[in-house]
Amino acid sequence: MPKDSGIGAASKRREDVRFLTGAGNYTDDINIYGQAYVYFLRSDVAHGKINSIDTSAAAEMPGVVRIFTGADFEGVGGLPCGWQVTDRHGQPMQEPAHPVLAQGKVRHVGDPIAAVVADSLQEARDAAEAIELDIEELPAVVNMKAALQEGAPKVHDDLTSNLCYDWGFVEDNKAAVDEAIKNAAHVTTLELVNNRLVANPMEPRVAVGDYSRANDESTLYTTSQNPHVIRLLMGAFVLGIPEHKLRVVAPDVGGGFGTKIFHYAEEAFCTFAAKKCNRPVKWTASRSEAFMSDAHGRDHVTKIELALDADNNFTAIRTETYANMGAYLSTFAPSVPTWLHGTLMAGNYRTPLIYVNVKAVFTNTVPVDAYRGAGRPEATYQLERVVDKAARELGVDPIALRRQNFISEFPYATPVAVEYDTGNYFATMDKLEEVADLAGFEARRKASEASGKLRGLGVNCYIEACGIAPSNLVGQLGARAGLYDAATVRVNATGTISVMVGAHSHGQGHETAFPQVVADMLGIDESMIEIVHGDSSKIPFGMGTYGSRSLAVCGSAMVKATEKIIKKAKKIASHLLEASEADIEVKDGKFTVAGTDKSVAWGDVTLAAYVPHNYPLEDIEPGLEETAFYDPSNFTYPSGAYCCEVELDPDTGKVTIERFAAADDFGNVVNPMIVEGQVHGGIAQGIGQALLENCVYDDEGQLLSASYMDYAMPRADDVPFYVVDHSCQTPCTHNPLGVKGCGEAGAIGSPPAVVNAVIDAIQSGGKNVLHIDMPLSPQRVWAAMQD
Amino acid sequence: MYAFDFEQPKTIAEAVAALADDEAQPLSGGQTLIPTLKQRLAMPSKLVSLTAIPEMKGVCMNGNTLCIGGATPHAVVAAEASAYPALAALASNIGDPAVRNRGTIGGSIANNDPAACYPSAALASGATIVTNSREIAADDYFQGLFQTALEEGEIVTEVRFPVPQAANYQKFVQPASRFALVGVFVAKYADGVRVAVTGASNDGVFRWTEAEAALSANFSPSALDGLSVSADGMIGDLHGTPEYRAHLIGVMTKRAVAAAS
Amino acid sequence: MAKVTMTVNGRKVSGEVPGNRLLVEFLREDQRLTGTHVGCDTSQCGACVVHVNGKAVKSCTMMASEADGADITTIEGMAEADGTMHPIQQAFQDNHGLQCGFCTPGMVMSAAALLKDNPNPTEADVRHYLEGNICRCTGYHNIVKAILAAAGQDVSKIAAE
Ligand SMILES: Cc1cc2nc3c(=O)[nH]c(=O)nc-3n(C[C@H](O)[C@H](O)[C@H](O)COP(=O)(O)OP(=O)(O)OC[C@H]3O[C@@H](n4cnc5c(N)ncnc54)[C@H](O)[C@@H]3O)c2cc1C
Numbered sequence A: 001m002p003k004d005s006g007i008g009a010a011s012k013r014r015e016d017v018r019f020l021t022g023a024g025n026y027t028d029d030i031n032i033y034g035q036a037y038v039y040f041l042r043s044d045v046a047h048g049k050i051n052s053i054d055t056s057a058a059a060e061m062p063g064v065v066r067i068f069t070g071a072d073f074e075g076v077g078g079l080p081c082g083w084q085v086t087d088r089h090g091q092p093m094q095e096p097a098h099p100v101l102a103q104g105k106v107r108h109v110g111d112p113i114a115a116v117v118a119d120s121l122q123e124a125r126d127a128a129e130a131i132e133l134d135i136e137e138l139p140a141v142v143n144m145k146a147a148l149q150e151g152a153p154k155v156h157d158d159l160t161s162n163l164c165y166d167w168g169f170v171e172d173n174k175a176a177v178d179e180a181i182k183n184a185a186h187v188t189t190l191e192l193v194n195n196r197l198v199a200n201p202m203e204p205r206v207a208v209g210d211y212s213r214a215n216d217e218s219t220l221y222t223t224s225q226n227p228h229v230i231r232l233l234m235g236a237f238v239l240g241i242p243e244h245k246l247r248v249v250a251p252d253v254g255g256g257f258g259t260k261i262f263h264y265a266e267e268a269f270c271t272f273a274a275k276k277c278n279r280p281v282k283w284t285a286s287r288s289e290a291f292m293s294d295a296h297g298r299d300h301v302t303k304i305e306l307a308l309d310a311d312n313n314f315t316a317i318r319t320e321t322y323a324n325m326g327a328y329l330s331t332f333a334p335s336v337p338t339w340l341h342g343t344l345m346a347g348n349y350r351t352p353l354i355y356v357n358v359k360a361v362f363t364n365t366v367p368v369d370a371y372r373g374a375g376r377p378e379a380t381y382q383l384e385r386v387v388d389k390a391a392r393e394l395g396v397d398p399i400a401l402r403r404q405n406f407i408s409e410f411p412y413a414t415p416v417a418v419e420y421d422t423g424n425y426f427a428t429m430d431k432l433e434e435v436a437d438l439a440g441f442e443a444r445r446k447a448s449e450a451s452g453k454l455r456g457l458g459v460n461c462y463i464e465a466c467g468i469a470p471s472n473l474v475g476q477l478g479a480r481a482g483l484y485d486a487a488t489v490r491v492n493a494t495g496t497i498s499v500m501v502g503a504h505s506h507g508q509g510h511e512t513a514f515p516q517v518v519a520d521m522l523g524i525d526e527s528m529i530e531i532v533h534g535d536s537s538k539i540p541f542g543m544g545t546y547g548s549r550s551l552a553v554c555g556s557a558m559v560k561a562t563e564k565i566i567k568k569a570k571k572i573a574s575h576l577l578e579a580s581e582a583d584i585e586v587k588d589g590k591f592t593v594a595g596t597d598k599s600v601a602w603g604d605v606t607l608a609a610y611v612p613h614n615y616p617l618e619d620i621e622p623g624l625e626e627t628a629f630y631d632p633s634n635f636t637y638p639s640g641a642y643c644c645e646v647e648l649d650p651d652t653g654k655v656t657i658e659r660f661a662a663a664d665d666f667g668n669v670v671n672p673m674i675v676e677g678q679v680h681g682g683i684a685q686g687i688g689q690a691l692l693e694n695c696v697y698d699d700e701g702q703l704l705s706a707s708y709m710d711y712a713m714p715r716a717d718d719v720p721f722y723v724v725d726h727s728c729q730t731p732c733t734h735n736p737l738g739v740k741g742c743g744e745a746g747a748i749g750s751p752p753a754v755v756n757a758v759i760d761a762i763q764s765g766g767k768n769v770l771h772i773d774m775p776l777s778p779q780r781v782w783a784a785m786q787d
Numbered sequence B: 001m002y003a004f005d006f007e008q009p010k011t012i013a014e015a016v017a018a019l020a021d022d023e024a025q026p027l028s029g030g031q032t033l034i035p036t037l038k039q040r041l042a043m044p045s046k047l048v049s050l051t052a053i054p055e056m057k058g059v060c061m062n063g064n065t066l067c068i069g070g071a072t073p074h075a076v077v078a079a080e081a082s083a084y085p086a087l088a089a090l091a092s093n094i095g096d097p098a099v100r101n102r103g104t105i106g107g108s109i110a111n112n113d114p115a116a117c118y119p120s121a122a123l124a125s126g127a128t129i130v131t132n133s134r135e136i137a138a139d140d141y142f143q144g145l146f147q148t149a150l151e152e153g154e155i156v157t158e159v160r161f162p163v164p165q166a167a168n169y170q171k172f173v174q175p176a177s178r179f180a181l182v183g184v185f186v187a188k189y190a191d192g193v194r195v196a197v198t199g200a201s202n203d204g205v206f207r208w209t210e211a212e213a214a215l216s217a218n219f220s221p222s223a224l225d226g227l228s229v230s231a232d233g234m235i236g237d238l239h240g241t242p243e244y245r246a247h248l249i250g251v252m253t254k255r256a257v258a259a260a261s
Numbered sequence C: 001m002a003k004v005t006m007t008v009n010g011r012k013v014s015g016e017v018p019g020n021r022l023l024v025e026f027l028r029e030d031q032r033l034t035g036t037h038v039g040c041d042t043s044q045c046g047a048c049v050v051h052v053n054g055k056a057v058k059s060c061t062m063m064a065s066e067a068d069g070a071d072i073t074t075i076e077g078m079a080e081a082d083g084t085m086h087p088i089q090q091a092f093q094d095n096h097g098l099q100c101g102f103c104t105p106g107m108v109m110s111a112a113a114l115l116k117d118n119p120n121p122t123e124a125d126v127r128h129y130l131e132g133n134i135c136r137c138t139g140y141h142n143i144v145k146a147i148l149a150a151a152g153q154d155v156s157k158i159a160a161e
């Protein structure tokens, strides 16, 4: 029986009402009396030396408040990078400065050069056009391999080369891996590109800076997934504002998908300029601006080799990846191709030897950082494509080959440094075969062929490491901060509860799902509980929402805080009931003396906690508010199996997704409706990557896919209804809820299924095409079929 | 956007007068012009709206000719051009419903985007482009990318389509913009078949005369066997190489003929 | 500057606008009706869809002056005065047809226009009609489902779980 409230219930989302009636409060909806607007003059060349910037004429234009250039930020910190990777030789990565406004050089199209603050946006833009720039264009590097050639133009003159780091993982395994590959019965090799993507949350980024002379306090309203992280980075490293004088608010945020994790120049600028100009300063990105200033995602070029023994057991994996960093290091950029990618290369399989090499490269492009899945989709894509190719080369069934090599015992320590606590890959594969109706495929293929189309089926598995992350472990891996999370449960006198959480909700439905947990623990109605998030002045601390961590990490903190509440409330109840604390039970919103009908209602206990006449002041303080911090002891490991069925028009190369099915293991599920929605969205993004989306630069570093006119976003008619199942549940063993996280799975698990299906379709038409790089656009598929 | 004034005349004559001002520009549905203004790629001093001019709106039949007012939105053509089903179908697949509620045939024909749909219909139908001062045959009107025979200040008031015996438009969409990566309009008249191709050529919409000759002799897909368009002069971009576009022209033409016959 | 007057959600409003004022700016900034969103500058995303004289229009691609005298409905005008949501809004909530909510106002307004023209659409009709409304969160599954449900169709059989 599905529950109708609490953990496991498909509670309807309470936040929907404001979003559906136009009452949401997004950052661009915030206007502060007297606000000025900033327009950023951005570089239109990919690489250039700034000879001079003359703002004198522009400064005289109507409405101009002040014009800023890089010179105004001398002595101000640059945008920091939160993760340091150590290379194969024990050296730290090369880490260039990242000024708020360009200093000396521009390094990508969109790099901000000057900022005009004016009474209106139109005046700011008019004045920006009157700024006289003398920029000497320099040769740009766009292609990663070319960037590493001797004599290539350097993105940063003060670095020794364009190589950020050359990382080997696990370096000590390298010789053994090389040996195993040399001696293998069969080696399947695949070279592939994981296409550069733009996250494109539908709400473009916005920042509004405000400053109060009364108390020397700065406030930033921003479209962020993690306002506390922004406060920490911007306050401590960029502007030098002490945390108690800096408030960061992320109100309703219109989607993030990773790209709103990072600390951006525009945020620091608006905060800085509001104080300098003594006026609120607002910036709203246009979509065109978003394309050239939001951190991009993916952009890996990889060669993977899979070695198998004579019985088709996987014996070794070796990969070599070039990972694009763009022109500067965005907040978490170095971690994505390394710790979020290399550690996942075992996938769902027992491969004893693995070696991953990653060369991170600077180019004259927008910085690249985490996008939904971050590193894990890249790992999954390589692995699941190479396994499929191996099956084809060996003439074995791709599902059987996978099953044969599945990890079957847990915990399982991979050769790439992580230990999977639980999972059951056979169960999700069995489930997939059932819900995807694999048995009916041949009939469907015949029907397609009868209408002149080809039909293909692709399957893949995935594993991800979520619930980021154990602080001591990530510290060893180079994170410059721990990644625990926090929650405060404040019980009000009348029994209603405000839960202040560090995780920010921008579509994930925390405002609904989190109360389900607390309600379940206390036996009270969900509607009595309200989640407060997104304002650094209201919430003790939090590292934010990414890496499918909200419920697993922040939710666990909330559980711990609620446990403390229960403990204290029991004390109060035992006093009121004149019973021993050990005998008190919490159930259905009541505290009962076990084995008796003596009870006291939740509301009476909470009232007693605040305004008592009769209270054991000697034993406990009044008040009912508890804070807890939670640091996970391991990552969580959601996993699953996905299946895609495509139809291909051989005359045009056009692929349509006919069916898509997913069988996931997310451990315990708090709100199945929300979980399914997360998977749906991830699948659409994965289909987008596989068939449609591609962020492309030309050789001069001009962005060719600079708007929705050229960057193909998935639309409603690009996708089918999906079949999603999450009934296979192996609960996480180390967090109190047994949850694993579901936010990224869809985007991780879907691209290989799509590509495997298209290759299968082409093969069924008698053409021996073994690989096509994403996106599998009609022209690429058609061209591949011509060879 | 730069600053500009806005005027909304009620007659063609008033509009023409308003457009005589320096740097005045007509605004019809705005579905192309307004995004262009946002990018600051145009700098008119004044926009003269054409959408409140009753004489420029509506669809009617005059003998065997379908007449569409220059300021008639695509949605109205889709709903009311039932006398010319292929044209109505074309209109019903331009952009999305909201774009079709505003965007107009006059704006589309005046803009002559190389990937737009209407120009292929006008050219394949041998349509007449009527302006405030003259009538222009479609064959003379389209003059390359975004180039037309229109003079400064001249406005398209009506487009007249002789209704063919059979016709069809096949659009292969560019995945991002959903404009035509290649669109082919085939129209069969008593005196022959016309085939116009949009989306493909560096010179904008054009007639595929070899296909016209073959189809005039035998209006069936097989008549096109062995015919192909050269990739020379075709557009090459992110979404399609010249070779791919040339290939698609063949495929789409066949499909259009199959659907029409 | 010119004076424009229109009826917005049943209320007569007017204001002085420059020639280059977009309808969406007039609604969001002058009228403080911030439910209508802006998600792009190429007229493609549909976050800004409102009804002008009963027809779906991208309010980012229409000048405020062009709406002089028009009857406008925005997302704020869909629910009843007592707060009861419109059946389409309710169907979106019931079917989890939204996540971050940013595309949602435009989706609801487009859905309302669709169901007016075509009260009993097929799945394909709905998907085709939404060509100009981009959602990055939901993968469209629950949006399409919500619209079919709002049309009174039984959506319980649609693939899920
Ligand atoms: C999201 C989206 C998708 C689209 N998809 C397609 C598509 O698939 N196929 C397609 O063909 N088009 C497509 N379009 C373009 C759309 O059809 C436009 O409506 C059309 O191209 C221009 O018409 P308009 O009435 O909007 O003209 P406007 O934008 O008002 O004007 C366009 C240009 O023509 C001039 N002009 C306007 N009317 C006249 C006139 N009567 N006489 C002289 N000059 C005039 C203007 O000054 C301007 O330079 C799309 C547009 C959008 C926003």
Ligand code: FES
Binding pocket: C037, C038, C039, C040, C041, C042, C043, C044, C045, C046, C047, C048, C049, C058, C059, C060, C061
């Ligand atoms: S904001 Fe209007 S279509 Fe995107």
Ligand code: FES
Binding pocket: A202, A254, A255, A507, C097, C098, C099, C100, C101, C102, C103, C104, C134, C135, C136, C137, C138
């Ligand atoms: S719900 Fe976020 S964009 Fe649609």
